[in-house]
């Protein structure tokens with residue numbers, strides 16, 4: 001049977017390793033290693049120690065040279081670890097070599113993130129997406145289970161001359177089963193996605209403008225949507241609290257309706273496979289009229305996080321979307337110079353605390369401005385004999401107030417741009 005192993009439940013003490021090939025990148029390496037610590041802790045695995053291992057060049061077998069590899073393994077043994085987690089991406093063959101050398105389980109950052117996603121996924125779509133990504137990750141690694149016979153024969157040409165061992169045949173069977181499951185999952189996903197597409201079409205028909213809240217994981221996106229919409233989405237101090245998009249309708253102070261979507265958070269070195277898998281969910285961001293990019297201003301890594309999010313967005317084809325940058329968690333900042341330097345880097349941002357509620361009105365105001373020409377609040381003076389236009393206002397627009405002056409009807413309404421043109425000659429201002 002093809003099962004994705006649930007390693008997190010099998011291991012207790014991990015040694016976290018980042019292999020560095022350039023001493024000048026030490027700061028970034030340490031920051032990534034610390035983030036790996038957060039990710040692994042999220043999985044509930046105990047951590048024995050962190051290790052930044054330097055290697056002068058990249059080697060095929062272990063990533064580093066044999067001597068350094070032996071050093072890492074020795075360190076793991078001395079600390080009684082039952083697992084080594086690499087921050088670097090390991091090719092299937094490298095993972096296998098490491099496991100053979102160390103005699104304990106060896107995983108990489110991608111697998112950690114996949115496991116977190118698997119724990120968090122709630123809706124059917126999210127579950128299918130994670131399943132697919134995990135199976136695709138596991139497929140080339142299946143031979144691991146048949147350690148002594150892990151050489152694949154024949155290069156896929158179908159026959160090969162010599163008789164094959166039982167192990168190899170078993171791998172073949174497993175792989176076939178795995179591919180079948182992958183195909184089935186893809187088909188199920190297609191079905192779920194077509195339902196999503198229908199829902200989105202309905203929304204587009206309504207012509208209600210839409211914004212997506214994007215940003216690094218734990219930036220405060222869900223908290224922001226909650227405070228803006230009175231929703232009750234789980235917001236937690238953990239990585240990847242949200243894996244499903246949620247859309248809520250909010251009313252801006254000028255009366256316009258805006259659909260706001262909360263999205264999956266990003267992380268540095270987010271496995272490409274996961275970006276692919278979650279593309280459909282993240283499409284909400286691509287199709288939005290504009291983005292609200294939330295940054296945790298209290299995190300010293302805020303600018304790096306910003307760059308990561310922008311990079312993933314450009315992979316999704318959303319790099320040119322108009323966006324509002326929000327510096328969140330300002331209640332946590334004690335050193336005001338931190339804030340000042342962030343404001344230098346991001347002029348035009350909104351300072352906000354989604355927890356305390358500061359800056360919310362300014363953000364709403366900015367959202368109205370972003371919609372600019374799309375929909376606006378107008379007052380019209382319409383002669384009573386043009387009952388057709390009064391009806392148009394009531395049917396197609398959102399009427400806020402109606403007054404009568406002599407033979408005219410004075411109506412204030414929120415008017416979509418396409419209708420505003422037809423009413424222009426009756427504008428009261």
Ligand SMILES: Nc1nc2c(ncn2[C@@H]2O[C@H](COP(=O)(O)OP(=O)(O)OP(=O)(O)O)[C@@H](O)[C@H]2O)c(=O)[nH]1
Pocket residue numbers: 215216217218219220221222223224234235236237238239240241242243263264265266328329330331332352353354355356
């Ligand atoms: N002090 C402070 N904490 C905040 C603020 N906004 C959010 N938080 C906290 O930050 C943590 C993460 O918030 P979430 O809203 O879950 O973050 P998210 O961006 O949705 O995270 P993911 O769903 O994991 O991508 C929670 O513990 C929030 O309470 C804020 O303005 N100030």
Ligand SMILES: [Mg+2]
Pocket residue numbers: 221222223234235241242262
């Ligand atoms: Mg969230």
